[in-house]
Amino acid sequence: MIDLLTFLFWNxxxxxxxVGITLAVVFPFYYAxxxxxxxxxxxxxxxxxxxxxxxIVVALIVLIAIFPFYYAxxxxxxxGTQLFIPNYLPQSLxxxxxxxxxxxxxxxxxxxxxxxxxxxxxxxxxxLAVTASYALARVRFRGRGLLLLTIxxxxxxxxxxxxxxxxxxxxxxxxxxxxWALILSYTIFTLPFTVWVLTTFMRDLxxxxxxxxxxxxxxxxxxxxxxxxxxxxxxxxxxxxxxFIGAWNEFLFALTFTITETRRTVPVAIALLSGASQQEIxxxxxxxxxxxxxVPLIALVLIFQRKIVAGLTAGGVKG
Amino acid sequence: xxxxxxxxxxxxxxxETSLQSQRARAAFWFLAPMLVMLFFVxxxxxxxxxxxSFTDAEANDIFTGxxxxxxxxxxxxxxxxxxxxxxxxxxxxxxDWWNAVWNTIRFAxxxxxxxxxxxxxxxxxxxxxxxxxxxxxxxxLIPWAIPTIVSARMxxxxxxxxxxxxxxxxxxxxxxxxxxxxxxRADTAMIAVLMVDVWKTTPFMALLILAGLQMIPRDMYESAxxxxxxxxxxxxxxxxPLLKPALMVAVIFRVLDALRIFDLIYVLTPQSEATVTxxxxxxxxxxxxxxxxxxxxQSTLLFLIIALxxxxxxxxxxxxxxxxxxx
Numbered sequence: 001m002i003d004l005l006t007f008l009f010w011n012x013x014x015x016x017x018x019v020g021i022t023l024a025v026v027f028p029f030y031y032a033x034x035x036x037x038x039x040x041x042x043x044x045x046x047x048x049x050x051x052x053x054x055x056i057v058v059a060l061i062v063l064i065a066i067f068p069f070y071y072a073x074x075x076x077x078x079x080g081t082q083l084f085i086p087n088y089l090p091q092s093l094x095x096x097x098x099x100x101x102x103x104x105x106x107x108x109x110x111x112x113x114x115x116x117x118x119x120x121x122x123x124x125x126x127x128l129a130v131t132a133s134y135a136l137a138r139v140r141f142r143g144r145g146l147l148l149l150t151i152x153x154x155x156x157x158x159x160x161x162x163x164x165x166x167x168x169x170x171x172x173x174x175x176x177x178x179x180w181a182l183i184l185s186y187t188i189f190t191l192p193f194t195v196w197v198l199t200t201f202m203r204d205l206x207x208x209x210x211x212x213x214x215x216x217x218x219x220x221x222x223x224x225x226x227x228x229x230x231x232x233x234x235x236x237x238x239x240x241x242x243x244f245i246g247a248w249n250e251f252l253f254a255l256t257f258t259i260t261e262t263r264r265t266v267p268v269a270i271a272l273l274s275g276a277s278q279q280e281i282x283x284x285x286x287x288x289x290x291x292x293x294x295v296p297l298i299a300l301v302l303i304f305q306r307k308i309v310a311g312l313t314a315g316g317v318k319g
Numbered sequence: 320x321x322x323x324x325x326x327x328x329x330x331x332x333x334x335e336t337s338l339q340s341q342r343a344r345a346a347f348w349f350l351a352p353m354l355v356m357l358f359f360v361x362x363x364x365x366x367x368x369x370x371x372s373f374t375d376a377e378a379n380d381i382f383t384g385x386x387x388x389x390x391x392x393x394x395x396x397x398x399x400x401x402x403x404x405x406x407x408x409x410x411x412x413x414x415d416w417w418n419a420v421w422n423t424i425r426f427a428x429x430x431x432x433x434x435x436x437x438x439x440x441x442x443x444x445x446x447x448x449x450x451x452x453x454x455x456x457x458x459x460l461i462p463w464a465i466p467t468i469v470s471a472r473m474x475x476x477x478x479x480x481x482x483x484x485x486x487x488x489x490x491x492x493x494x495x496x497x498x499x500x501x502x503x504r505a506d507t508a509m510i511a512v513l514m515v516d517v518w519k520t521t522p523f524m525a526l527l528i529l530a531g532l533q534m535i536p537r538d539m540y541e542s543a544x545x546x547x548x549x550x551x552x553x554x555x556x557x558x559x560p561l562l563k564p565a566l567m568v569a570v571i572f573r574v575l576d577a578l579r580i581f582d583l584i585y586v587l588t589p590q591s592e593a594t595v596t597x598x599x600x601x602x603x604x605x606x607x608x609x610x611x612x613x614x615x616x617q618s619t620l621l622f623l624i625i626a627l628x629x630x631x632x633x634x635x636x637x638x639x640x641x642x643x644x645x646x
Contacts, residue, residue, distance in 0.1 A: 011421075015428060022432060026436050026440060030551075031551060033440065033443045033444055033447065034554055035551075038550040054449075057444060058449070061441055061444060061458070062454075064518065065462055068462075069462075069473070071484060072473045084482040088484075128356055132350050132352070139345075147350075153629070156576075158621050159581070160601050161365060161368060161618045161621060161622035162361060162365050162368055163601075163602070164381075164615045165368040167381060168381050169367070171381055187356060188357075191360075219341075219345070224349075249466040249467060251468055251582035252602070266466075267466055267469070270472060271468050283479075290469040294469055297464045301464040313527060
């Protein structure tokens with residue numbers, strides 16, 4: 001008992017020290033950002049000073065955000081001994097690593113698997129979610145709040161908590177080591193997420209449109225398919241995209257429910273990519289593979305930037 | 320997950336009654352497919368996992384069903400030896416499990432604290448008006464878009480002990496005089512994991528907080544500025560209190576994510592005992608050792624800890640997650 005108390009005491013102290021140091025380090029940055037926003041219009045000495053500090057903070061944020069990916073691209077284009085000398089600017093443009101990865105049949109098939117699994121998962125989730133979120137957003141019934149909370153709770157499940165039960169289910173259905181095992185198990189996080197976000201979107205649509213349709217004698221199904229669906233397209237694209245990214249990145253289920261190399265998805269393939277021997281990690285090809293699977297995602301995210309930010313915040317923050 | 324469907328009492332008159340009940344019936348059928356699906360992929364597997372935790376199931380028993388009920392033995396059991404001493408067994412008496420619990424809590428606390436503080440800073444930057452704000456926002460979306468496994472691999476390479484660029488930077492600046500084996504050493508493995516997680520997740524936090532910041536009316540800052548109030552004071556007295564609801568929700572999303580962390584650690588520091596989390600330990604038990612009884616007991620305990628945390632958080636923080644109350 002005394003041991004436990006001293007353990008807890010030291011750890012609380014540890015946490016307190018951690019928070020204190022963090023705040024002390026970050027405080028000047030906060031001060032700079034807030035001060036520069038306050039004095040942005042002023043051409044006085046202090047206004048200029050805070051402006052410069054502000055730009056340094058901005059530069060740091062951008063640099064830290066993009067450097068690791070930049071460095072991965074850099075490394076993926078180097079081979080042999082060159083790879084093992086740290087350098088900050090491109091030294092060579094050798095596509096050998098890309099050739100090595102793309103000529104591995106297992107890696108190519110894992111890309112195909114990932115695209116297939118993520119696409120089917122998203123389509124299925126959206127199909128189930130549109131009608132469900134209409135009911136949750138537009139029809140008042142007892143227990144709606146509780147139901148919404150339950151759905152939210154499911155999306156926050158620790159995946160490991162359902163792993164052995166899902167493993168049994170997957171084996172019982174005879175879909176172990178097939179893409180269907182992944183599609184089924186990914187529903188556990190894509191479906192609650194899409195329902196949640198679409199419900200938020202639908203709640204904000206004006207009631208008048210729906211009422212007009214009902215007065216004209218439209219059935220609930222017609223209201224969904226003819227009135228709401230056209231208005232929902234932007235929301236569907238956003239949610240679909242976010243669910244796609246989630247399915248594309250999933251690791252635990254993909255690792256557990258596939259066994260042969262050609263059935264793996266991209267994250268598992270990259271995590272288990274190995275060289276000729278156990279000791280030797282093939283960093284060049286790993287970096288090339290990482291760049292290959294990341295570039296389409298980054299392109300998608302940058303193209304749909306505004307929509308994604310809107311979708312993320314709809315899923316996270318409720319005004 | 321049964322729900323009673325009832326018509327809205329305010330409007331139950333004449334034609335509207337049948338209309339309302341028609342809508343309610345339709346709502347039930349619209350919800351049914353999703354509920355059935357969620358039952359099969361979430362409720363049933365969860366129930367089966369909990370059942371496994373009370374049996375001595377091994378990997379093969381999944382196919383044959385030859386496991387026996389052992390009660391709470393996987394959680395805690397004891398046996399009195401001949402010499403009178405008591406031998407404890409089960410997850411709750413397992414030092415490795417307590418190590419994993421402690422690692423998980425430490426990771427969740429430190430990563431979420433760092434991500435909140437840094438995410439708020441990035442959000443404040445993005446909330447300011449300056450040229451190139453769109454570019455900065457695009458840049459911070461990149462870490463978020465990169466798959467966790469890929470970022471674990473990228474950082475694993477950057478943190479490499481012999482050829483890593485992080486060691487090269489620190490050596491050049493003079494912070495260290497010999498390379499550090501970041502992911503292998505017991506005292507730096509957690510720092511490495513935290514670095515990657517903070518890098519990857521701060522953008523998400525920043526975007527959530529930014530959405531909260533943008534709901535604060537601009538004229539509040541204007542009037543504070545006219546009154547000559549120091550910006551730091553405005554931040555603590557106005558911005559932070561108004562931001563609290565958004566922060567609370569963002570923090571709980573992150574804590575729940577951090578408590579179940581698996582993929583990053585599995586790839587970045589697979590060997591280190593200093594970063595074994597509850598998910599990792601349970602996965603090892605299930606997949607490597609094939610002990611479904613004890614592995615399921617570990618995952619059930621993780622589920623209980625997370626559920627307890629959520630209930631406490633919502634109750635103590637009065638967080639409005641469903642958005643029902645504000646409507």
